Amino acid sequence: MTRPTLDVIRVFLDDPNREFYGLELRAATGLGNGTLYPRLAQLEGYGWLESRWEYAASDERAGRPPRRYYHLTREGALQARAAAERAGRTKRAGRTRRGSGLRGSGLRTEPEPGPQGA
Amino acid sequence: MDRLIAPLLDRLAGRLGANDLALVQRAYARAAERHEGRFRHSGAPYITHPVEVASLVAAAGGDPATVCAALLHDTLDETAFDAGRLRAEFGGDVSELVTGLAELKDGVPEAADDRVLLLRLSDRLHNMRTVEYLAPHKQRQKSLQTLETFVPLARRLGLAPVAAELESIARKRLAPGPEFAALRTLALILPAQARGRYLREWAAELAALPTGHRAYVLELLRGVPALAVVLWRPRARRLTRTLLTTVLASRARPWLALAPPLTWLTYQLARTSLADALAFVLSVPPALSALITGARRRLGLERDDDTPHD
Numbered sequence: 152m153t154r155p156t157l158d159v160i161r162v163f164l165d166d167p168n169r170e171f172y173g174l175e176l177r178a179a180t181g182l183g184n185g186t187l188y189p190r191l192a193q194l195e196g197y198g199w200l201e202s203r204w205e206y207a208a209s210d211e212r213a214g215r216p217p218r219r220y221y222h223l224t225r226e227g228a229l230q231a232r233a234a235a236e237r238a239g240r241t242k243r244a245g246r247t248r249r250g251s252g253l254r255g256s257g258l259r260t261e262p263e264p265g266p267q268g269a
Numbered sequence: 270m271d272r273l274i275a276p277l278l279d280r281l282a283g284r285l286g287a288n289d290l291a292l293v294q295r296a297y298a299r300a301a302e303r304h305e306g307r308f309r310h311s312g313a314p315y316i317t318h319p320v321e322v323a324s325l326v327a328a329a330g331g332d333p334a335t336v337c338a339a340l341l342h343d344t345l346d347e348t349a350f351d352a353g354r355l356r357a358e359f360g361g362d363v364s365e366l367v368t369g370l371a372e373l374k375d376g377v378p379e380a381a382d383d384r385v386l387l388l389r390l391s392d393r394l395h396n397m398r399t400v401e402y403l404a405p406h407k408q409r410q411k412s413l414q415t416l417e418t419f420v421p422l423a424r425r426l427g428l429a430p431v432a433a434e435l436e437s438i439a440r441k442r443l444a445p446g447p448e449f450a451a452l453r454t455l456a457l458i459l460p461a462q463a464r465g466r467y468l469r470e471w472a473a474e475l476a477a478l479p480t481g482h483r484a485y486v487l488e489l490l491r492g493v494p495a496l497a498v499v500l501w502r503p504r505a506r507r508l509t510r511t512l513l514t515t516v517l518a519s520r521a522r523p524w525l526a527l528a529p530p531l532t533w534l535t536y537q538l539a540r541t542s543l544a545d546a547l548a549f550v551l552s553v554p555p556a557l558s559a560l561i562t563g564a565r566r567r568l569g570l571e572r573d574d575d576t577p578h579d
Contacts, residue, residue, distance in 0.1 A: 173474045184474075184485060185492025188467070192499045216473040219466070 155182050157238050159190045160231040163223045170220040191221060199227030277324050289333035296337040296359060303344040310402035318395060319343060325391035329428055335384045338366035342388060345371055386426060393419050394431055397438045406480040412439035443476045448486035455490055458497045460504060517565050527557060
């Protein structure tokens, strides 16, 4: 599983019942949309994500074209959590590269010490 | 200068009494004086804006106080011309409308006097009519806000033509640019069923994006080939599977295709060495047979009763 894919599933895992649209995911992952959409399509292909159009009648969108919302499937939540855990383990065990994992995702909770020390 | 206000006065002449017309004229004079030396982004004298707004209010059937308030709507300031002076000159009704509008200015017009909302709407309509003089990102911001807030407001106030005009101006400003046309072309490499969906999805995101429109599309252009690979992969797999299932439908079918070249090869080998031909016949067909059986098993065409599952 590639890092961008992990970035995407981690956003969903942070709030598994929430639906996100593209711009929100772009902001949350820090990925460019040229990277984001292929990852989303891949995860939809796995059946981990599903997407739907925003309901046409919803008042709050008045005049705006409908958004495409993505959400985790139940199967996707299980699989994604397992994948994220596996990735977390290999990262702790193996990687020492600076800025590995969640660079730019806004999800990192504690700063990782760089090789040159703080 | 008075020719600016003349068309409005003409329009109101049939509807208003002499006193109200005089009030409108005084409001115009005061506004013209307050805006002296100020200009719109378009370069026109600022006073043209309140006059246009007042005309829109009048056309929508606004009362004299609202027309006056439209003329005076940008004149307030804390020092030289405050709400007290406005009230002294034009009365409580006009001054309350102007201050009501000023308070509303950046808020969402929800619960307010319908006359204040009419002022706000007319103000926005004229600003949208001249929106092309603003910076591109401002144009997008204003257009988004117009679609989300002012078009529904116009409908709520029963002003369908205003709603339609606002919507058409805003949509034109938000319409995807030439980069999007490039994206539409590149999207031809996506599977047909997915193409429309992604283009709609991206257009919607673009419409919601206040700035960085071009960068967003360029970044998407970069990603379309990768998206095409992801979307075509399962289809390619299905196609291969269909093809193989057809070719391997029965055990005999692949042999129909393989028998002639195998026979020809055996014949060629036999012409130089019978031993080679014999070795070929004893090794190649069984190997191919095992391959075919394996492939048929993987495709689920062959039950493997005698191979126990673990």
